[in-house]
Amino acid sequence: MPGVADLVIANGLVVNADSRRLAHVVVDGGRVTAVVDAADPVPAAERTIDASGRAVIPGGIDAHCHVAQTTGRWRTLDDFAIASAAALWGGTTTILDFGIPRHSSETPLEAARHKLALAAESRCDVALHGAVVEWDETVPAQLEELAALGIRSVKMYMTNRGSTMADDDTVLRVMREMVRLDGLTYIHAEHDxxxxxxxxxxxxxxxIGIAHLHETRPELAEEASVREVLALAEYTGAPVYFVHQSTPGAIDLVAEARARGLDAHSETCPHYLVLDDGVYSSQFPHWYACCPPMRSPETVAAVRRRFADGSVHTVSSDHSCYDLTQKRERADDIRQMPHGLPGVETRMPVAFTALADAWADREAHDGARLLERFVDLFAASPARINAIPGKGTIAPGYDADLVVFDPAEARTVDSAALHMGTDFSPFHGRVLRGWPQTVVAGGRVVLDEDGFHDPGPVGRFVERRGYAEFRDASGTGLHVPSIADQRGN
Incomplete structure (x- = not known):
């Protein structure tokens, strides 16, 4: 019927990073076409979902996922069909994966093309980061080709000697290239x-067993590496993004650099907000094998405070889907076992619960509100920092990626009920708030009271913009077209 939209999310509290209002969200052709004041009549639609008493926020953007990743003899057990479905179950509608070379003879460009092919099975939208391990004369041309494909960031590891580690010369040269190409440098910062x-x-x-993991990777190693990388970024003028920061000292170093005018960003992960190093003396210490490791309770509390006060810019899962058989095989030697945790599905409730708890402990909120801050961490800042068009905001012209949830609803994590292709969760048994009730991805309702509706391999590859180009366009208030706008559909 003429004038009838595909979908309306009616009567919800529509929350963006900078605003909230009671409104109806109108969806047509995969985009938000209007946000109508709730005092007005509900627009006509093929389907209407009543969100009364609940929040409506932008679909999540998880900027740090490892899907179908091979590292040495270990391969994560999920694929893009599994990981993307789990992301949607968890309110995340866009994931960013890494094209990390699987062996020394695979080039950065080959690694990215390999992931692009695998991502054809994705149920949600996908963007990619490149990765460089070793510099050679072909790297500049490869980075140019990656940028032309819409892959505008490159990750480098400051540790993992003999496998994924990049030396200082490589880091400096890649940073120079990313400045030239208007890209963003991602860094795993631990002093090798x-x-x-x-x-x-x-x-x-x-x-050397798993019970001692946290003792072998001290906080000082992370902070020393952050300090060195910031110096390289300042020298080259390169924007830099630090993944999975786990200490207040590391976060503060980035904040100090930003105060000096550097384009530097801090990411943390849900597990660094709610788990401490006591897990390594628990019955199942192998559940928590990741790098950096969990920190002391005092450190966790300090990171959580910075998560609430705005010092941390994004929250990402660092999703790596191993199972317990893989984890147990070499739990006797942390140098041989696989590190990484499944988390793309639980990112939303863990992060929201941690933020809400930290928020309650704050004496002042500087005029900010809890839901707005959560949207910024969960969706808006990941979109802005990673130059992802049409994402992270509920507004006309933006992609119709939406999550409806009740901030007060609590559920207990049950590993067996999750969908990440593994047999455990580091959050098993925890009571968390902020679970998605309805998820809309690209205008399709993929999760509602009737369960999950698999849309099939409809996820789109997101071509990202240049870092400064996108920042400057966003700063002027200009409309940033959605993927659908770009493709004319």
């Missing part, structure tokens, strides 16, 4: 020499 030395000392003392 410190970690190798500390790990060897523990191995010599026979303390």
């Amino acid at each position: 020499a410190m970690i190798v030395d500390c790990t060897q000392e523990h191995a010599s003392a026979g303390r």
